[in-house]
Amino acid sequence: MTPSARIAAAIEILDRHLAGSAAEQALTAWARSHRFAGSGDRAAIRDHVFDALRCLRSFAALGGAAELPTGRALMIGALRDAGISAETLFTGEGHAPAPLSASEARPPPTDLPPNVALDCPDWLAPLLEDSLGDDLPPVMRLMRQRAPVTLRVNLLRTTRAKAQSALADEGISAVPHPLADTALHVTENPHKLRNSPLYLDGRIELQDAASQAVVAMLPLTGAARVLDYCAGGGGKTLAMAARAPARYVAHDIAPQRMRDLPERARRAGIRVDLADSARVASLSPYDLVLLDVPCSGSGSWRRAPEAKWALTPARLAELQQVQRQILDETHEFVAPGGVLAYVTCSMLRAENGDQVAAFLRRAPGWQCTVQRRFTLRDGGDGFFCALLTRVPR
Ligand SMILES: C[S@@+](CC[C@H](N)C(=O)[O-])C[C@H]1O[C@@H](n2cnc3c(N)ncnc32)[C@H](O)[C@@H]1O
Numbered sequence: 001m002t003p004s005a006r007i008a009a010a011i012e013i014l015d016r017h018l019a020g021s022a023a024e025q026a027l028t029a030w031a032r033s034h035r036f037a038g039s040g041d042r043a044a045i046r047d048h049v050f051d052a053l054r055c056l057r058s059f060a061a062l063g064g065a066a067e068l069p070t071g072r073a074l075m076i077g078a079l080r081d082a083g084i085s086a087e088t089l090f091t092g093e094g095h096a097p098a099p100l101s102a103s104e105a106r107p108p109p110t111d112l113p114p115n116v117a118l119d120c121p122d123w124l125a126p127l128l129e130d131s132l133g134d135d136l137p138p139v140m141r142l143m144r145q146r147a148p149v150t151l152r153v154n155l156l157r158t159t160r161a162k163a164q165s166a167l168a169d170e171g172i173s174a175v176p177h178p179l180a181d182t183a184l185h186v187t188e189n190p191h192k193l194r195n196s197p198l199y200l201d202g203r204i205e206l207q208d209a210a211s212q213a214v215v216a217m218l219p220l221t222g223a224a225r226v227l228d229y230c231a232g233g234g235g236k237t238l239a240m241a242a243r244a245p246a247r248y249v250a251h252d253i254a255p256q257r258m259r260d261l262p263e264r265a266r267r268a269g270i271r272v273d274l275a276d277s278a279r280v281a282s283l284s285p286y287d288l289v290l291l292d293v294p295c296s297g298s299g300s301w302r303r304a305p306e307a308k309w310a311l312t313p314a315r316l317a318e319l320q321q322v323q324r325q326i327l328d329e330t331h332e333f334v335a336p337g338g339v340l341a342y343v344t345c346s347m348l349r350a351e352n353g354d355q356v357a358a359f360l361r362r363a364p365g366w367q368c369t370v371q372r373r374f375t376l377r378d379g380g381d382g383f384f385c386a387l388l389t390r391v392p393r
Contacts, residue, residue: 016029075097226246331390
């Protein structure tokens, strides 16, 4: 496919998304009806679509969208944002999009309002500013870019240096990431990872660097029993188990999310018990309970940009309620002297420090010993981790 034809495909997919389909669904539907498109075409089109979703407001404004964005406006805006003249690709020739109309060809505004330029929803700007202060503009600028591809090296199976060199032998370049001693930042050929023997035999996993840094903060040494209460796919369960031996118990309100965990654990040389709520209670107390709670995901909007635009004040309030509830229903599982680790991939104070402060007011006999927030400026996704210790009586 030509660059213009890829843009035309992205326009079609974005229009389908703007009409209500999830972006992944719209991409899959397009690929099914265009089987001639090769993997390189599909990857390039996907990049166009996700770039546009990350930068929805600014691209729409640069593309001259009136009220609501359209696929065409987004792609015209994307080209202008990259300093490329849209006329060179919107030629109408072959499979290229139709030439620009007179209104589309009008020069774009030169000074976009700050929330538009930063692709920040208006209602969220004050909340993000309250949380990030002067870091808001640089963090939101980074949020407009693609997320880095980062690996976690399974230290049970290899070392970071050996993994780096084995990857290089396969043509995959990676460099140590400063945020965690297990992290490698992939700088070349990330598309080769899925078929790499290192991935297939459990020596590496895809995992964000800040996510790994959070796991490195957990007091695992000497812990005999560890519960991952919101385990999901089990990324953090596996990362913990690769750091220190213990009995690892994984739970999730939606157990089907953990369906790949046994196979991933087997590949990684790790044992994990999957447990329902009754079993979680019967196995308590735990030395460490990890609560990687559901949240706005504001730290990972680069990877899931639809979530940035879908979040509403009502949904945020609902999430805060679930977070409170999870803290309240699990803290009794922690042994005296043990730790409740409260983690989000959010940068919003309302889901982080405010939740911890409110929990400490509700639950006497607990203290917060460590609290750290990561932003995109640290080199990974945005995360928050607070270690709450149950003071022995
Ligand atoms: C942030 S994700 C977990 C990601 C996972 N820890 C990882 O590292 O791959 C949050 C998870 O919490 C689960 N969840 C939501 N509400 C819950 C609840 N009340 N109790 C337990 N798990 C819950 C969701 O199903 C989701 O899988």
